[in-house]
């Protein structure tokens with residue numbers, strides 16, 4: 001493809017993308033293809049001779065799009081939002097047009113320096129203390145692929161810091177324990193598995209709305225100390241995936257005052273973005289994050305309008321990352337790096353190379369402005385309040401835990417019937433099975449301390465009140481059908 005052919009194919013690609021977005025709400029939300037659908041539609045080997053791009057682009061529309069689940073669809077309420085934006089798409093386009101591995105400053109000075117600047121913009125937007133800002137030169141932030149990688153990086157840093165503490169050594173690796181809760185995302189268990197470390201999942205209770213409390217943490221620390229184990233890190237969550245639970249950070253902060261050796265990582269992958277709105281900050285414990293977190297992560301690629309992937313990780317002490325991750329063979333040495341005048345982001349993440357992700361974050365923050373960004377978040381919260389009000393007035397649906405920001409967890413609870421938990425779970429599983437095959441919305445399930453529930457997650461950029469009301473009507477209709485079928489069977 002030469003430049004003029006690229007120009008033509010590029011315009012056509014943008015046209016295709018525009019038509020896709022313009023007609024998104026006319027498509028079923030989820031793909032209905034069966035496993036293995038694709039290989040029979042494609043040749044068994046790459047072509048020997050190059051093909052015309054128009055044919056390749058046509059095949060994208062013909063064979064790939066039917067296998068896409070449309071996460072940007074306004075009726076996508078499953079998992080968590082991936083609120084993409086055109087600014088984000090353009091950021092990716094420019095970034096991929098000047099590919100470079102970005103591992104150190106010299107690779108492309110703009111890549112490193114823009115990341116430093118926009119991470120500080122993002123930190124300010126969320127209200128993070130200046131201790132986390134790059135500008136201060138002590139803490140700082142860097143873009144990671146995912147919250148899982150952010151947690152893994154933080155765990156490596158926490159482990160190295162712990163092992164270097166004079167009071168803790170000599171520690172055997174097998175004595176180290178990573179704390180999570182039973183509601184922590186699987187990233188905690190995965191970090192433990194990857195690093196060969198023990199993980200202890202602390203129990204949380206329904207009456208605490210599935211949040212970790214200080215007393216449970218203190219008790220676990222005492223038990224482990226008595227047993228010769230060495231807790232070195234706690235992954236606390238602000239906005240759990242299942243139900244939006246917020247671990248009680250002020251209580252955790254008070255307990256960890258007596259255990260400064262324990263690294264506090266705050267995983268706010270989904271909900272942390274809402275900190276851009278000052279009215280959420282008390283409920284999300286921003287003050288405790290600012291006072292006590294060693295590291296904090298949120299994903300702009302979920303609710304935050306930046307196309308996947310863009311996970312932001314901040315640390316209070318950047319040296320904890322670079323001490324843990326800096327391995328500099330001779331061929332990577334540079335005069336600037338040796339002089340310590342530049343940041344080499346390869347020491348802030350797992351890989352050597354890294355994508356130019358800051359470009360799309362920069363485009364989004366400028367294109368929306370802080371006010372536009374907050375308006376998007378407030379819209380999601382307001383829509384969820386509408387959904388919560390509809391639920392509260394329902395005669396057969398009930399909340400399982402209070403709505404959290406843009407997430408509501410509910411279940412079918414038939415009135416005037418005294419069903420035990422097993423019967424309710426069976427009924428709800430058949431209710432959910434009906435919702436799962438609806439083409440006009442996408443929605444997911446969870447289990448909270450043994451209770452089968454349905455999750456409704458708002459945050460796609462194009463969702464309006466009409467979509468939420470229509471979804472509620474579908475949910476109510478399926479609930480009535482599931483109940484009627486269940487009653488005729490028992």
Ligand SMILES: *Cc1c(COP(=O)(O)O)cnc(C)c1O
Pocket residue numbers: 080145146147148149185187237239240241267268269270271299311
């Ligand atoms: C979505 C989510 C994650 C995982 O995010 P990735 O970026 O895909 O690793 C982790 N924690 C919480 C609370 C989440 O909601």
